[in-house]
Amino acid sequence: xxxxxxxxxxxxxxxxxxxxxxxxxxxxxxxxxxxxxxxxxxxxxxxxxxxxxxxxxxxxxxxxxxxxxxxxxxxxxxxxxxxxxxxxxxxxxxxxxxxxxxxxxxxxxxxxxxxxxxxxxxxxxxxxxxxxxxxxxxxxxx
Numbered sequence: 001x002x003x004x005x006x007x008x009x010x011x012x013x014x015x016x017x018x019x020x021x022x023x024x025x026x027x028x029x030x031x032x033x034x035x036x037x038x039x040x041x042x043x044x045x046x047x048x049x050x051x052x053x054x055x056x057x058x059x060x061x062x063x064x065x066x067x068x069x070x071x072x073x074x075x076x077x078x079x080x081x082x083x084x085x086x087x088x089x090x091x092x093x094x095x096x097x098x099x100x101x102x103x104x105x106x107x108x109x110x111x112x113x114x115x116x117x118x119x120x121x122x123x124x125x126x127x128x129x130x131x132x133x134x135x136x137x138x139x140x141x142x
Contacts, residue, residue: 020060
């Protein structure tokens with residue numbers, strides 16, 4: 001029955017593949033009628049309907065295309081965003097250090113941002129020069 005396309009027994013992706021096959025075969029249709037033969041336990045049948053509703057129908061109707069594209073774009077640009085966030089926080093720390101002095105900064109913050117700077121030196125060389133100079137001078141005094 002599965003091989004003939006009469007039945008779909010499997011995952012939501014199997015269901016999507018069958019609907020796509022039928023769409024390609026027929027040129028498209030507006031409605032799909034589900035014929036239930038009560039072969040499975042009612043609780044399992046309801047679970048199957050839930051899986052179709054949650055996973056198959058959104059794929060068939062392309063309801064998540066924009067969300068998936070957005071997630072992919074965010075994932076692809078994660079390193080840039082993380083760098084910009086770190087740079088923005090670092091700039092505020094440098095601004096604070098310039099206004100109030102490095103002695104009021106937590107050593108933990110200095111370690112964190114100096115370690116981050118080592119990872120992406122080119123990005124942070126623009127952000128931390130005043131902080132580094134003042135911190136390095138202070139370390140030499142000690």
